[in-house]
Amino acid sequence: MVIGSIIIMLGLSPLMVLNTDLVVASVPPEKTGTASSLSEMSSDSADHFYHNVERVHALSHA
Template sequence: MVIGNIIIMLGLSPLMVLNTDLVVASVPPEKTGAASSLSEMSSELGMALSISIFGIIGTAVYRHLVAGYIPNGISQETGQAVRDTLAGAVTVAKSLPYDSVLEAAKHAFLSGIQVVGGVSSILLLGLIVLYLTLLRDVRR
């Protein structure tokens, strides 16, 4: 995870610095503090919202897919634990004599991650198109 975060930050840090520089350079010198704080706040808000929205999407996909694989013979609380999280499914699967619940939960979790990746890719492509069309005439 540390190596993955290092790679992500190596890609994100220059963009974040460039974004702040663009925002601060676009306002008069007496308003640079306010522009910088607004840029930082909107960046933090965007990250928090995207984490929550993508988390909701991933969880919805997981719950939808795993619901059909919960065996009929288990209690409602146990079934709810499987539906809630992958960790709950792993815990429940340890007490069951078969692995179908665990395999279904793994598949549903990975499918949720794939859907989130697909939605992210589509949004990124949309932002690229928006950037290229709206900022085409902006002087460099």
């Protein structure tokens, strides 16, 4: 399971970088900080959700 998670993260990391670049490039220069922080927050929220799903899965199979 750990190896699978590592492979998934290595595959998704470049996509996450491209997504952040797209978000930041699509707003006016004075709003890039806000766009960057919003993109980071949504990424962190998705990461926390993924880890909570893993915990629930592990507990249900214990």
